[in-house]
Amino acid sequence: MQTLRTILLAAAATLAMASSAFAAETLKMGIEGAYPPFNNKDASGQVVGFDVEIGNALCAKMKVTCETVTSDWDGIIPALNAEKFDFLISSMSITDERKQAVDFTIPYYSNKLQFVAPKTTNLSGDLAAIKETLKGKTIGAQRATLSGSWLEDNWGDDVTVKLYDSQENAFLDLASGRLDALLGDKYASYEWLKGKEGQSFEFKGDALPVDDKIGIAVRKGDPLRDKLSEALKEIIADGTYKKINDKYFPFSIL
Incomplete structure (x- = not known):
């Protein structure tokens, strides 16, 4: 017959093993890797950026190891649902359409949409005036984003909307003169405008009146959503x- 001491020792060993197994758990986080300063690859090919650092901080708070998995933007939600990674932290807007396919945490930052065009372009006034100036022009945006959807839904009959597989490619066409203007996330555009290619361009008009909240996506019904939300809090x-925010922006994006 087991003594009480033996039973307690066995129970303690079981708890220790369970704790150790949890501590050794690895979660894969899905990231596009082509959207600076939120996520992109450095010279060595390592994925870096705001999204990566927030994801790593959340994993540290949950006491699990994080591993980054990159995916093309167009297929990033199917990749999550195919279990190629456990959660998706890639500056994704929370929309009703996406909520049908995935669950979102509480927002981890708030985004704004704003036009970028050459400094020489006279693009001022309210949204109606900007639309009139851009009528018949070619406006770019990244495909499958809030910017792209907004342009198609609101200005599709008045401008030529050109959509790109990545924000980087949209910026390349803007810089080369193949676009008259671009509509994109303000903070990604802010980063590009600081670089060499962006020096001849600037924000035009005010940010659009769009309430764009950015969340972390998980598969439907996955309890990981609540764990991530608590870790974020x-x-x-x-x-x-704040330390991560201040590393990338001189203002709060929360």
Whole structure:
């Protein structure tokens, strides 16, 4: 017959093994890797950026190891649902359409949409005035984004909308003169405007009146969503989020 001491020791060993197994758990986070400063590859091919650092901070708070998996933007939700990674942290807007395919955490930042065009382009006034100036012009945006959808839904009859597989390619065409203007996420455009190619361009008009919240996606019904949301609240409360924010932006994007 087992003694009480033997039973307690066995129970303690079981708990230790369970704790160790949880601590060794690896979660794969899906990221596009082509959207600076939120996610892109450095010279060595390593994925870096705001999204990556927030994801790593969340994993550290949950006491699990994180591994980054890249995916093309167009297929990133199918890749999540095919279990190629466990959660998707790639500056994705929370929309009703996407909620039918995935579950989202609470937002981890708030986005704005704004036009970018050459400094020489006289593009001012309210949205109606900007639309009139751009009538018949070619406006670019990344495909399967809020920017692309907004252009097609609201200005599709008045301008030529050209959609790209990545934001980087849209910026390349803007810089080469193949676009008259571009509609994109303000913070990604802010980063591009600071670079060499962006020096001849600037924001035009005010940000669009679009309430764009960015969330982390998981598969439908996955309890990981609540764990990520709680971890996000914790890194905001303890100042970790602000340190990462301040590394990339001189203003809060929360």
